[in-house]
Amino acid sequence: MNASLSAVAAESTSADDVIEARIAELVGQMTLDEKIGQMVQTHYPGEVSAEMADAVAAGRIGSLLNVVDADVANELQRIATDESRLGIPLLLARDVIHGFRTVLPIPLGQAATWNPDLVERGTRIAALEAARAGVNWALAPMIDISRDPRWGRIAESFGEDPYLTSRFAVAMVEGFQGDDLSAPGTIAACAKHFAGYGASEAGRDYNTTNIPENELRNVHLPPFKAAVDAGVTTLMTSFSDLNGVPASGNRFLMQEVLRDEWGFDGFVVSDWDSIDQLTDHGFAAGFRDAARKAVTAGVNMEMVSRTYADHLAQLVEDGEIAIERVDQLVGEILRIKLRLGLFENPYTEPGDFPESGNDDHLAVAREAALQSLVLLQNVGNVLPLDVRGLDSIAVIGPLSDDPYEQLGTWIFDGDPGLSQTPLQAIRTFVGDRAEIKYVRALETSRSRDTAGFSEALEAARSSDAVVLFLGEESILSGEAHSRANIDLPGAQVELVRELRSAGKPVIAFILAGRPLTIENVLQEVDALVFAWHPGTMGGPAIADVLFGIESPSGKLPVTFPRVVGQIPIYYAQKNTGKPATPETYVHLDDLPVRGAQAAFGMTSHHLDAGYTPLFAFGYGLSYTEFTYSDIELSRSTLGMADSLTVQAVVTNSGEVAAEEVVQLYIRDLVGDVTRPVKELKGFKRIRLQPGESRTLSFELTGVDLAFYGQDMELMTEPGDFHVWIGGSSDAGLQSSFTLVDD
Ligand code: BGC
Numbered sequence: 001m002n003a004s005l006s007a008v009a010a011e012s013t014s015a016d017d018v019i020e021a022r023i024a025e026l027v028g029q030m031t032l033d034e035k036i037g038q039m040v041q042t043h044y045p046g047e048v049s050a051e052m053a054d055a056v057a058a059g060r061i062g063s064l065l066n067v068v069d070a071d072v073a074n075e076l077q078r079i080a081t082d083e084s085r086l087g088i089p090l091l092l093a094r095d096v097i098h099g100f101r102t103v104l105p106i107p108l109g110q111a112a113t114w115n116p117d118l119v120e121r122g123t124r125i126a127a128l129e130a131a132r133a134g135v136n137w138a139l140a141p142m143i144d145i146s147r148d149p150r151w152g153r154i155a156e157s158f159g160e161d162p163y164l165t166s167r168f169a170v171a172m173v174e175g176f177q178g179d180d181l182s183a184p185g186t187i188a189a190c191a192k193h194f195a196g197y198g199a200s201e202a203g204r205d206y207n208t209t210n211i212p213e214n215e216l217r218n219v220h221l222p223p224f225k226a227a228v229d230a231g232v233t234t235l236m237t238s239f240s241d242l243n244g245v246p247a248s249g250n251r252f253l254m255q256e257v258l259r260d261e262w263g264f265d266g267f268v269v270s271d272w273d274s275i276d277q278l279t280d281h282g283f284a285a286g287f288r289d290a291a292r293k294a295v296t297a298g299v300n301m302e303m304v305s306r307t308y309a310d311h312l313a314q315l316v317e318d319g320e321i322a323i324e325r326v327d328q329l330v331g332e333i334l335r336i337k338l339r340l341g342l343f344e345n346p347y348t349e350p351g352d353f354p355e356s357g358n359d360d361h362l363a364v365a366r367e368a369a370l371q372s373l374v375l376l377q378n379v380g381n382v383l384p385l386d387v388r389g390l391d392s393i394a395v396i397g398p399l400s401d402d403p404y405e406q407l408g409t410w411i412f413d414g415d416p417g418l419s420q421t422p423l424q425a426i427r428t429f430v431g432d433r434a435e436i437k438y439v440r441a442l443e444t445s446r447s448r449d450t451a452g453f454s455e456a457l458e459a460a461r462s463s464d465a466v467v468l469f470l471g472e473e474s475i476l477s478g479e480a481h482s483r484a485n486i487d488l489p490g491a492q493v494e495l496v497r498e499l500r501s502a503g504k505p506v507i508a509f510i511l512a513g514r515p516l517t518i519e520n521v522l523q524e525v526d527a528l529v530f531a532w533h534p535g536t537m538g539g540p541a542i543a544d545v546l547f548g549i550e551s552p553s554g555k556l557p558v559t560f561p562r563v564v565g566q567i568p569i570y571y572a573q574k575n576t577g578k579p580a581t582p583e584t585y586v587h588l589d590d591l592p593v594r595g596a597q598a599a600f601g602m603t604s605h606h607l608d609a610g611y612t613p614l615f616a617f618g619y620g621l622s623y624t625e626f627t628y629s630d631i632e633l634s635r636s637t638l639g640m641a642d643s644l645t646v647q648a649v650v651t652n653s654g655e656v657a658a659e660e661v662v663q664l665y666i667r668d669l670v671g672d673v674t675r676p677v678k679e680l681k682g683f684k685r686i687r688l689q690p691g692e693s694r695t696l697s698f699e700l701t702g703v704d705l706a707f708y709g710q711d712m713e714l715m716t717e718p719g720d721f722h723v724w725i726g727g728s729s730d731a732g733l734q735s736s737f738t739l740v741d742d
Pocket of ligand 1: 139479
């Protein structure tokens with residue numbers, strides 16, 4: 001180590017030492033009630049009642065949820081630090097899920113950017129806007145792996161893949177927490193929901209999950225490990241039960257994995273009432289038992305329910321919980337308060353921050369929305385529209401001009417007044433160059449009243465192109481908003497069919513919180529862009545793509561099923577013993593009556609849906625064509641300590657400049673446990689001019705090839721691998737290599 005590095009190391013060690021000494025000193029001074037107070041998080045009901053002020057002054061509240069007014073935040077911090085005996089500041093938590101005042105695309109849309117740097121920048125803005133309002137703890141990122149689009153909270157996730165989600169987990173943690181947690185404008189992050197919540201049965205929110213430990217470790221836990229390695233300060237438990245043990249009482253997760261294996265030294269907060277709900281799960285016999293189980297398992301802070309406040313002191317007095325356990329859990333909370341620098345300065349000074357919703361913030365929101373747009377179909381290159389060739393454009397649909405609905409789920413602090421809608425942006429772009437005929441046609445995405453159809457059809461007939469804005473309102477996704485049928489709701493499909501009869505080019509933008517089953521819509525439109533809920537700046541981003549100012553460049557972070565019955569369907573599936581192929585797949589219409597049971601397609605597929613999804617993970621078209629060539633490996637045999645370079649040439653062989661997300665996948669052909677048929681291991685977003693070629697290289701080492709085997713240990717196993725570089729999980733150039741013992 002050189003001199004300056006060792007100086008830095010010495011300095012950071014001593015900063016840690018100071019914090020540890022202060023924790024010991026504080027815990028040593030605290031009464032049992034004060035300790036329990038730190039473990040209590042209360043919901044802020046909208047005013048500081050005398051009762052709440054007393055509780056803060058008495059040290060009976062460690063954290064408040066949902067204070068978003070700087071004056072209130074500062075007053076509460078003043079009471080906590082000036083009036084409480086030990087002057088311990090409060091953690092002020094808020095669900096800062098995808099922006100604050102300025103709303104970024106929903107996380108699933110952000111994942112479609114495949115651009116962690118951009119997501120980090122967006123999160124940075126959210127952190128600044130939230131910190132300005134006094135928030136010092138964001139209850140995000142949500143990094144549950146979700147392979148079920150019925151689940152409403154898939155909107156809040158980064159989709160189906162552990163590697164992609166891990167990259168975004170790190171991006172968001174770094175965006176919130178920055179390099180220096182105590183700097184103004186950096187706030188604590190919270191990786192949630194630990195763990196397995198995304199696997200809720202049938203996509204019904206809050207439901208049971210049964211995840212074998214091997215799958216838990218290979219699929220669901222990696223993003224949490226990545227967040228912990230990136231220094232995330234807090235984790236939140238899940239509402240769900242995992243293999244029979246509810247997450248808020250799950251010692252395996254919180255003690256064995258999180259603390260013992262990963263060395264996490266921050267703290268865990270329960271989800272809203274989830275300790276109390278241990279009784280509903282049938283896991284605790286009453287609230288006292290629930291508190292005992294949660295404390296024993298390792299939940300430091302209880303969100304909203306009051307089992308700790310009401311029972312922990314007695315549990316300690318009765319010897320059922322050791323005081324050392326309480327001290328440890330409280331110490332972990334204090335550690336984060338100290339690292340945040342709250343003891344030095346608990347206050348926010350809004351004047352020190354940029355205005356929320358300023359032009360710089362809107363520019364980042366626009367870029368994120370732009371990069372999140374995924375072009376799924378473009379028959380005859382109907383997109384982009386050249387406004388010079390058009391006299392009039394029909395803009396139709398319930399989501400064309402709705403400043404609120406384009407923001408998506410979890411936008412408590414979002415300002416619909418800042419929203420720029422697609423219709424507004426189209427009008428601004430087109431000016432007086434063409435006539436815009438706007439018809440909402442359906443009041444909401446769920447409307448069945450078709451009274452507006454004739455006006456819409458008339459507008460379509462008398463225009464040169466039809467641009468539709470369809471999808472789901474915000475309220476149809478998010479927490480507790482799961483759907484069993486994920487078709488376009490209401491009479492939207494009928495609307496598309498009706499408009500098709502006008503004989504004009506039809507372009508659909510779908511704004512939604514989840515993948516939808518849209519095969520029936522694809523047949524009726526020329527072009528389709530999936531826009532997720534794109535946030536404040538959705539309109540301008542959409543107009544840029546519609547008129548070809550920019551090419552779409554988003555890629556799907558989650559597989560789109562053809563029909564609900566295919567769920568779960570995801571790219572990293574196992575091969576099975578009887579994989580389907582184009583030759584062995586059979587459709588039920590082709591089965592002869594009384595055909596022999598074994599004569600046709602004895603492979604893994606659905607007779608009525610095949611075995612492929614509608615759109616694969618990683619898929620997304622562009623206005624240009626990207627050609628992949630010359631895949632090369634730096635070596636064909638890789639020792640455990642070696643690194644391998646995989647490269648390919650990507651050429652923009654079309655006519656416009658555009659961005660492409662180049663993806664690297666591997667397959668481990670034989671494993672101690674069966675391995676997925678493809679696994680994402682790297683990606684890069686690049687911009688190429690027409691005719692430009694670039695060689696992209698990715699490094700792979702033994703660590704990248706490791707997985708959890710039968711004995712639940714991370715292992716790197718010698719053997720043969722395939723590797724692909726391409727623009728989607730279902731395309732790409734293939735090569736292979738062998739991993740050997742050194
Ligand atoms: C959600 C959490 C959220 C919490 C606080 C719960 O219902 O599951 O994700 O952070 O509420 O609002």
